[in-house]
Amino acid sequence: xxxxxxxxxxxxxxxxxxxxxxxxxxxxxxxxxxxxxxxxxxxxxxxxxxxxxxxxxxxxxxxxxxxxxxxxxxxxxxxxxxxxxxxxxxxxxxxxxxxxxxxxxxxxxxxxxxxxxxxxxxxxxxxxxxxxxxxxxxxxxxxxxxxxxxxxxxxxxxxxxxxxxxxxxxxxxxxxxxxxxxxxxxxxxxxxxxxxxxxxxxxxxxxxxxxxxxxxxxxxxxxxxxxxxxxxxxxxxxxxxxxxxxxxxxxxxxxxxxxxxxxxxxxxxxxxxxxxxxxxxxxxxxxxxxxxxxxxxxxxxxxxxxxxxxxxxxxxxxxxxxxxxxxxxxxxxxxxxxxxxxxxxxxxxxxxxxxxxxxxxxxxxxxxxxxxxxxxxxxxxxxxxxxxxxxxxxxxxxxxxxxxxxxx
Amino acid sequence: xxxxxxxxxxxxxxxxxxxxxxxxxxxxxxxxxxxxxxxxxxxxxxxxxxxxxxxxxxxxxxxxxxxxxxxxxxxxxxxxxxxxxxxxxxxxxxxxxxxxxxxxxxxxxxxxxxxxxxxxxxxxxxxxxxxxxxxxxxxxxxxxxxxxxxxxxxxxxxxxxxxxxxxxxxxxxxxxxxxxxxxxxxxxxxxxxxxxxxxxxxxxxxxxxxxxxxxxxxxxxxxxxxxxxxxxxxxxxxxxxxxxxxxxxxxxxxxxxxxxxxxx
Numbered sequence: 001x002x003x004x005x006x007x008x009x010x011x012x013x014x015x016x017x018x019x020x021x022x023x024x025x026x027x028x029x030x031x032x033x034x035x036x037x038x039x040x041x042x043x044x045x046x047x048x049x050x051x052x053x054x055x056x057x058x059x060x061x062x063x064x065x066x067x068x069x070x071x072x073x074x075x076x077x078x079x080x081x082x083x084x085x086x087x088x089x090x091x092x093x094x095x096x097x098x099x100x101x102x103x104x105x106x107x108x109x110x111x112x113x114x115x116x117x118x119x120x121x122x123x124x125x126x127x128x129x130x131x132x133x134x135x136x137x138x139x140x141x142x143x144x145x146x147x148x149x150x151x152x153x154x155x156x157x158x159x160x161x162x163x164x165x166x167x168x169x170x171x172x173x174x175x176x177x178x179x180x181x182x183x184x185x186x187x188x189x190x191x192x193x194x195x196x197x198x199x200x201x202x203x204x205x206x207x208x209x210x211x212x213x214x215x216x217x218x219x220x221x222x223x224x225x226x227x228x229x230x231x232x233x234x235x236x237x238x239x240x241x242x243x244x245x246x247x248x249x250x251x252x253x254x255x256x257x258x259x260x261x262x263x264x265x266x267x268x269x270x271x272x273x274x275x276x277x278x279x280x281x282x283x284x285x286x287x288x289x290x291x292x293x294x295x296x297x298x299x300x301x302x303x304x305x306x307x308x309x310x311x312x313x314x315x316x317x318x319x320x321x322x323x324x325x326x327x328x329x330x331x332x333x334x335x336x337x338x339x340x341x342x343x344x345x346x347x348x349x350x351x352x353x354x355x356x357x358x359x360x361x362x363x364x365x366x367x368x369x370x371x372x373x374x375x376x377x378x379x380x381x382x383x384x385x386x387x388x389x390x391x392x393x394x395x396x397x398x399x400x401x402x403x404x405x406x407x408x
Numbered sequence: 409x410x411x412x413x414x415x416x417x418x419x420x421x422x423x424x425x426x427x428x429x430x431x432x433x434x435x436x437x438x439x440x441x442x443x444x445x446x447x448x449x450x451x452x453x454x455x456x457x458x459x460x461x462x463x464x465x466x467x468x469x470x471x472x473x474x475x476x477x478x479x480x481x482x483x484x485x486x487x488x489x490x491x492x493x494x495x496x497x498x499x500x501x502x503x504x505x506x507x508x509x510x511x512x513x514x515x516x517x518x519x520x521x522x523x524x525x526x527x528x529x530x531x532x533x534x535x536x537x538x539x540x541x542x543x544x545x546x547x548x549x550x551x552x553x554x555x556x557x558x559x560x561x562x563x564x565x566x567x568x569x570x571x572x573x574x575x576x577x578x579x580x581x582x583x584x585x586x587x588x589x590x591x592x593x594x595x596x597x598x599x600x601x602x603x604x605x606x607x608x609x610x611x612x613x614x615x616x617x618x619x620x621x622x623x624x625x626x627x628x629x630x631x632x633x634x635x636x637x638x639x640x641x642x643x644x645x646x647x648x649x650x651x652x653x654x655x656x657x658x659x660x661x662x663x664x665x666x667x668x669x670x671x672x
Binding site for chain 2 (some may be wrong): 036038073081121122125126150163164166213217227260263264265266267296298306339340341350368371372373404407
């Protein structure tokens with residue numbers, strides 16, 4: 001089990017220096033102050049229902065993951081530190097036997113200023129069905145295909161708070177490669193991926209990326225404006241020498257905007273990005289957006305549950321539904337929040353391609369068990385998938401996932 | 409506009425000479441007067457923090473627990489600001505909530521989800537829903553503003569070891585699950601001793617008893633135990649308050665999104 005962070009970035013001098021400094025600091029810290037420790041352990045059973053006969057793809061797997069979380073503070077609570085390693089073992093896919101450092105940082109707070117150095121996660125955005133403006137962290141596709149799992153990103157950040165708004169600058173040394181599932185996993189891409197990526201920048205994964213975000217709220221409006229310049233987190237593919245496709249990471253510049261209006265039972269959400277490429281050969285400039293609402297009914301059936309109705313529309317200026325999942329699609333969803341002691345939740349949603357009718361359906365549910373564990377069930381199915389649709393490779397990847405996560 | 413009128417009325421009532429008030433007052437005026445006195449008694453604390461433990465019991469007596477750390481900041485002329493950090497159950501540990509209360513206007517509220525490090529603005533329309541599966545509704549633990557209710561004084565009554573005012577309150581904000589509450593307030597220190605809640609059909613829904621009052625620096629009283637009994641379902645919830653701290657200084661500017669993300 002090679003930690004991704006070591007595999008992906010041994011050449012990053014900046015990152016190594018950061019890591020070293022952080023390791024020293026953590027060593028010193030372990031002798032100072034109280035350390036809070038919590039551990040999450042998850043067992044996962046995944047079953048694939050519709051496997052094409054003779055495809056050679058496996059049909060079920062078992063996985064276990066461990067995520068301890070250490071945190072503490074000193075200097076009167078003005079300096080905080082956190083260390084969150086993560087490891088997973090998978091019964092079938094060697095790519096999913098991996099480790100990562102999700103968080104390892106020092107955070108110093110001084111009046112209205114916040115300084116962070118180390119590995120961390122940052123989330124931007126408001127939409128539910130696609131995280132468009134969110135760009136700091138690489139998505140960890142090995143954990144799940146919903147894009148909610150992220151790899152830790154080495155960073156230096158400085159934030160200044162102005163009461164109802166915050167301005168934050170990020171320096172991001174050290175790029176995290178996207179990890180891909182083994183070719184025999186039903187959820188993998190429909191082609192073999194080389195583990196030798198290609199970068200547009202001559203500095204490769206050592207390219208220094210920058211980002212700025214200004215966010216805040218005024219009355220019913222929450223807003224965020226962001227800018228990023230550096231290595232694209234999304235990979236393109238180019239043919240490799242060995243017949244496999246090589247991930248290609250171009251240099252991009254991206255502006256992002258996210259807005260939410262919250263009134264009574266309505267949440268109105270909008271996200272948009274404009275991405276430009278340094279060289280036309282690396283990619284075509286494009287604009288993408290997602291917008292929609294969530295409306296909630298409270299206390300239905302004598303207070304048994306709350307029901308949220310969600311709808312989001314997707315737009316992408318690239319006219320290529322073959323490679324872009326959310327090109328001209330609509331997402332419709334229902335969120336059930338039960339008022340029971342176990343905190344039972346169900347989210348069911350479907351994404352429909354408005355051009356070719358390709359559809360995916362996803363249901364996620366969870367409830368508390370044994371007071372300190374959560375039982376989860378997730379199922380996903382694709383149907384009517386058009387051969388020209390980006391999800392065509394997943395058409396036979398219907399699965400159900402049962403998980404139990406303990407918190408100690 | 410309505411708010412301004414209301415405050416004019418408050419000032420007028422407060423300015424009435426005590427002797428005159430006792431004779432010429434309607435039960436509504438007397439009720440408002442008591443509510444204002446309660447509010448004044450509990451104003452000026454500026455900030456405090458406390459740990460809350462909730463014990464939820466179903467009809468069969470099965471228990472489950474919740475633990476939350478609260479920080480509160482008093483805002484003049486508006487509702488309070490609060491930061492709540494959830495500690496138990498463990499599957500929601502680290503989740504935090506930032507609330508800016510606004511009296512009759514909808515509150516502003518943000519939820520921090522630690523697993524994906526996302527801060528989400530959420531709707532505060534759900535006033536009558538249960539808080540974390542307990543017998544306590546969101547509206548029961550909101551910032552107590554005078555203008556959130558209309559009042560009626562029902563008389564004097566002994567309540568346990570105290571001599572109490574009996575006061576009826578009608579919610580004036582939208583989305584309440586109650587037609588009215590009847591509360592007992594002790595005459596000496598204006599502390600809530602008991603509240604009876606009546607549902608939308610005006611049937612007795614639940615009783616909340618405030619037990620074990622302690623006086624904190626500045627002369628502020630806080631009960632260390634609330635007992636809530638739902639008379640319609642047989643379920644009950646106990647709230648235990650610990651580590652009340654009115655002295656460690658909190659700053660208003662720390663009740664923001666950044667603080668929400670680094671609470672511990």
